[in-house]
Amino acid sequence: MVTNTFDAVIIGTGQAGPSLAGRLAKAGMQVAIVERDRFGGTCVNVGCTPTKTLVASARAAHVARRGADFGVRIEGPITVEMKKVKARKDAIVRGSTEGVENWLKTTENVTVYEGHARFESSHTVRVGEERLEADKIFINVGTRAFVPPFPGLQSVDYLTNAGMMEVDFLPEHLIIIGGSYIGLEFGQMYRRFGSEVTIVERLSRLISRDDEDVSAAVQEIVENEGVNVRVESDCITAEKRGDQVAVGLDCETGDREAVGSHLLLAVGRRPNTDDLGVDEAGLAVDERGYIQVDDQLRTNVPGVWALGDCNGKGAFTHTSYNDYEIVAANLLDDDSRRVSDRILTYALFIDPPLARVGMTETQARESGRNALIGRRTMTRVSRAKEKSETQGFMKIIVDADTKEILGATILGVGGDEIIHCILDVMYAKAPYTVIQRAVHIHPTVAELIPTMLGELVPLE
Numbered sequence: 001m002v003t004n005t006f007d008a009v010i011i012g013t014g015q016a017g018p019s020l021a022g023r024l025a026k027a028g029m030q031v032a033i034v035e036r037d038r039f040g041g042t043c044v045n046v047g048c049t050p051t052k053t054l055v056a057s058a059r060a061a062h063v064a065r066r067g068a069d070f071g072v073r074i075e076g077p078i079t080v081e082m083k084k085v086k087a088r089k090d091a092i093v094r095g096s097t098e099g100v101e102n103w104l105k106t107t108e109n110v111t112v113y114e115g116h117a118r119f120e121s122s123h124t125v126r127v128g129e130e131r132l133e134a135d136k137i138f139i140n141v142g143t144r145a146f147v148p149p150f151p152g153l154q155s156v157d158y159l160t161n162a163g164m165m166e167v168d169f170l171p172e173h174l175i176i177i178g179g180s181y182i183g184l185e186f187g188q189m190y191r192r193f194g195s196e197v198t199i200v201e202r203l204s205r206l207i208s209r210d211d212e213d214v215s216a217a218v219q220e221i222v223e224n225e226g227v228n229v230r231v232e233s234d235c236i237t238a239e240k241r242g243d244q245v246a247v248g249l250d251c252e253t254g255d256r257e258a259v260g261s262h263l264l265l266a267v268g269r270r271p272n273t274d275d276l277g278v279d280e281a282g283l284a285v286d287e288r289g290y291i292q293v294d295d296q297l298r299t300n301v302p303g304v305w306a307l308g309d310c311n312g313k314g315a316f317t318h319t320s321y322n323d324y325e326i327v328a329a330n331l332l333d334d335d336s337r338r339v340s341d342r343i344l345t346y347a348l349f350i351d352p353p354l355a356r357v358g359m360t361e362t363q364a365r366e367s368g369r370n371a372l373i374g375r376r377t378m379t380r381v382s383r384a385k386e387k388s389e390t391q392g393f394m395k396i397i398v399d400a401d402t403k404e405i406l407g408a409t410i411l412g413v414g415g416d417e418i419i420h421c422i423l424d425v426m427y428a429k430a431p432y433t434v435i436q437r438a439v440h441i442h443p444t445v446a447e448l449i450p451t452m453l454g455e456l457v458p459l460e
Helices: 016-026 041-047 048-063 081-106 183-195 212-224 317-332 361-367 382-386 413-428 447-454
Strands: 001-011 033-037 108-115 117-121 123-127 130-137 144-146 175-176 195-198 228-230 237-241 244-248 257-260 263-266 269-271 305-306 345-347 354-358 370-376 394-399 407-411
Touching: 001 305, 016 081, 016 108, 016 317, 033 130, 041 048, 041 081, 048 081, 048 117, 048 183, 081 108, 081 370, 108 394, 144 195, 144 257, 175 183, 175 244, 175 257, 183 195, 183 212, 183 345, 195 257, 212 269, 244 361, 269 447, 345 413, 354 413, 361 370, 361 394, 394 447, 407 413
Parallel strands: 001 033, 001 130, 033 108, 130 305, 175 195, 175 263, 195 228
Antiparallel strands: 117 123, 123 130, 144 269, 237 244, 244 257, 345 354, 354 407, 370 394, 394 407
16 A cells, blocks of 8 residues: 655545645645546535536527527427537536546646545545545535435436537436426536426425415416426336336326426435545534535534535535635635625526525515615516517515625526626615616616615515
């Protein structure tokens, strides 16, 4: 057994790992970084990059079918060549993955190890037949799809978000268990490709962490495109039926089962910590396996940090990258940055997209604050009407006493970009009047944010 000593060891090449390796190496440290699968982690390989590439192909098909609405005549039916769709996705993913790998392998002071890393002690990691020792160890192992213990699931073939990346054909009928972000994106996407799609959700509504009006609007959007939505499916089972799969729903209304050609599980994530050797390292984890960290991402073991999805602090690519920034700032820049400085923001990349920042309307009501709210439907936004994309609405909530923005929701064309107008003002802790008095370009969707802020009413 060979033992190699480094200043730092990083486990995982997801969003936080490579950038941290580069910063530490530039500071003169000898850094080892370990990857057991594909360079770039979830986002690059089976998450953001490939799914949004597929979403773009699905949108192209959707817009082509709507050509007549814009006076554009397209002869013949619109068809989708799934092998070409996958090939385009693969090419984009390959460029990102190879870019990360080549960069790491050519960076001075960085040594790349390919294999599974497992702790043997608090500062010793084994990779194959080599031991890596370091005073500083950074865990960046990410998450994977959670497979629920549904009765009968072991008897059927099923896909997760990772398995969907290998699909180069059009499923006749895709049944998706899970009515949150992953399920909705794949559901609309494959409906636009031409599959019949059924989304099965255990709870009473889709994306239950969002406000009820948001859930209802999102359900209406996907149902208008022909997606079947089954909520309150609180006793889900699976059964192989010939070459198809039958999913038992036990719903209060509608058919008691859905029968389809393929099954996708989209019911959450679990951290990749069960084979990491957390016990040997003495690391504290919660009941789901997430590594416990403080406000600067330090674990309970001195000299060990946990970044990215495996710490349960964000579960987004942008929060993972921010984890890197926090650690690097504290270690190298004498800049005390903290996780608690972060404002919650995320997007659902259906079409039109949903973007969220800060408090929901429900949370604002429950907080007991003296709050104001502004609303505007996309049917009252000129830019949306000009593009014939008037689904959705915007709303923004402010504190009437401090004048700070508490949160906002934009469900509509361009919402995933427009939300940053609001986010940046929130980070500046500036009063909402700053953006209310700003002059935005016409015609855009963002120009209606000042208008909305000028029409605030009490949140009752």
